[in-house]
Amino acid sequence: MLLTAADWQAVWLTLKLATLVTMLLLLIGTPLAWWLARTRSVWRGPVSALVALPLVLPPTVLGFYLLLALGPNGPLGQLMQTLGLGLLPFSFSGLVLASLLYSLPFVVQPVQNAIEAMGERPLEVAATLGAGPWDRFFTVVLPQAKPGLLTAAVLGFAHTVGEFGVVLMIGGNIPGETRVISVQIYDHVEALSYAQAHSLSLMMLLFSFVVLLLMYSLNRHSRLNFSLSRP
Amino acid sequence: MFRLHRHGIASLAFIGLLFFSFLVPAQAIAGEVMVAVASNFTAPMKDIAARFQQHSGHTLIMAFGSSGKFTAQIHNGAPFEVFLSADQVKPEALIRAGFASADSRFTYALGRLALWTTTPDVDVCAQLHSGQFRKLALANPRLAPYGTAAQQTLAALALTDSVATRQVMGENIAQTWQFVSSGNAQLGFVALSQVMSGGHINNGSAWIVPDNLYQPIRQDAVLLKKGEPNPAARAFLAFLQSAEVTELIRGYGYHRE
Numbered sequence A: 001m002l003l004t005a006a007d008w009q010a011v012w013l014t015l016k017l018a019t020l021v022t023m024l025l026l027l028i029g030t031p032l033a034w035w036l037a038r039t040r041s042v043w044r045g046p047v048s049a050l051v052a053l054p055l056v057l058p059p060t061v062l063g064f065y066l067l068l069a070l071g072p073n074g075p076l077g078q079l080m081q082t083l084g085l086g087l088l089p090f091s092f093s094g095l096v097l098a099s100l101l102y103s104l105p106f107v108v109q110p111v112q113n114a115i116e117a118m119g120e121r122p123l124e125v126a127a128t129l130g131a132g133p134w135d136r137f138f139t140v141v142l143p144q145a146k147p148g149l150l151t152a153a154v155l156g157f158a159h160t161v162g163e164f165g166v167v168l169m170i171g172g173n174i175p176g177e178t179r180v181i182s183v184q185i186y187d188h189v190e191a192l193s194y195a196q197a198h199s200l201s202l203m204m205l206l207f208s209f210v211v212l213l214l215m216y217s218l219n220r221h222s223r224l225n226f227s228l229s230r231p
Numbered sequence B: 001m002f003r004l005h006r007h008g009i010a011s012l013a014f015i016g017l018l019f020f021s022f023l024v025p026a027q028a029i030a031g032e033v034m035v036a037v038a039s040n041f042t043a044p045m046k047d048i049a050a051r052f053q054q055h056s057g058h059t060l061i062m063a064f065g066s067s068g069k070f071t072a073q074i075h076n077g078a079p080f081e082v083f084l085s086a087d088q089v090k091p092e093a094l095i096r097a098g099f100a101s102a103d104s105r106f107t108y109a110l111g112r113l114a115l116w117t118t119t120p121d122v123d124v125c126a127q128l129h130s131g132q133f134r135k136l137a138l139a140n141p142r143l144a145p146y147g148t149a150a151q152q153t154l155a156a157l158a159l160t161d162s163v164a165t166r167q168v169m170g171e172n173i174a175q176t177w178q179f180v181s182s183g184n185a186q187l188g189f190v191a192l193s194q195v196m197s198g199g200h201i202n203n204g205s206a207w208i209v210p211d212n213l214y215q216p217i218r219q220d221a222v223l224l225k226k227g228e229p230n231p232a233a234r235a236f237l238a239f240l241q242s243a244e245v246t247e248l249i250r251g252y253g254y255h256r257e
Helices: A005-038 A044-056 A059-070 A075-082 A092-118 A121-128 A133-144 A146-161 A165-170 A181-190 A194-218 B002-023 B039-056 B067-075 B089-096 B124-130 B145-156 B160-166 B173-181 B231-240 B243-251
Strands: B032-038 B059-065 B082-084 B106-111 B113-117 B136-139 B167-170 B187-191 B205-208 B217-223
Touching: A005 A044, A005 A092, A005 A133, A005 A146, A005 A181, A005 A194, A044 A092, A059 A075, A059 A092, A059 A165, A059 B173, A092 A133, A092 A146, A092 A165, A121 A133, A133 A146, A146 A194, A165 A181, A165 B173, A181 A194, A181 B067, B032 B039, B032 B067, B032 B231, B039 B059, B039 B106, B039 B173, B039 B231, B039 B243, B059 B067, B067 B089, B082 B089, B082 B231, B089 B217, B106 B145, B113 B124, B113 B145, B113 B173, B124 B187, B124 B205, B136 B145, B136 B173, B145 B160, B145 B173, B145 B187, B145 B217, B160 B167, B167 B173, B173 B187, B217 B231
Parallel strands: B032 B059, B032 B082, B136 B167, B136 B187
Antiparallel strands: B082 B217, B106 B217, B113 B187, B113 B205
16 A cells, blocks of 8 residues: 555545534434424425435535535625634535535435334333433434434445545645545546555545445344435 | 429439438548547637637537546547647657657647736735735646646745645636635636636736746647547647637737747
């Protein structure tokens, strides 16, 4: 393996990004999936469609509009500036926000499927035994939805590791800040340094395989819920 | 009766013509050339293609993108017949690997660098020196010759260290332009051709970087092996060297040898 210091920096940055994004997505995505699975509101359809949009939109297009929206002339960028928070493009925080949007359906949908598959029965039983809504969520829903949550974590993590088009648009290719593995590989390919591109790609491939293999082995007894439904 | 007869002759002639057109190779009437073009040359290329079609009747099918990507694609069987690169290195590499003919290579344009901002009536050079900007965009020096030229310019102005933490890199010159035009970077080193047409800066303000601050950006064209049997491909390369095209290219801010 001939990985340079710059390659390792990109690897480290990617792991940091994917871990952070996965944790945040589980925090945001689980209540959202819970709501989507249970609600009878008219908003269910529109919200499901919004969540699934990143599955359809090309990442470079998503990245381009984020660049415009988060920029100094965009509505979000102007809001950020008014709040004194600084601008997001070309920063690690910007990548985190973009990845949250980009990987959202990969976390929400498995959790939603798991909760829907569970049905009403366990909750009704818990309720008759005197469990309140929060109690039911933490002691019934979460343990029952564990395979779905695990799937969500793996997919969210893997999808963020492989992110490219979005980063290319709003990242600015800054070493240690926004230059993730996929961009580093692309740089090697464009510069005709194919050997370096191969080494880094191989490492990424092996890493992804091992992570997925571990998850599958850990989850051998409870069936993994790997289907993604499109609205 | 007579009308019907005339109609019959006309259809016969039409059928004959159709038959004839199948016998004659398409290229002899109006050929097509597949051209891969470095993205910095997009605007002049569209102009050149329209004129070439008028002159010769041949049609250019154009793909715009980064030279590195095209090189990889050509190595792997892409159907391009002519390649207009953003540098000299990649056409050379293609010749060495046997994908292009050595005698066809020539410099079709000398690229020029501009420091650009979307704000009108600004002394852009002074703004660079004073440091009154949040981000400075440039193309990745490892991938784009315009990025290398930008780096050389910063070094010549002794500004490399002071802008180091504020520079953002586009993967090519088109993305660098986007960073500036969306306002996310206040200043950016772009290709002069991206902000100039008809000899004028068409948006915001620009400082045309003096030629002595960076190595000339030589952009080479080459005939690919796939284009060798196609006379239209050779005709296009000849047209690219004509006085008319030289004049046109200058209007977009390129030099010509």
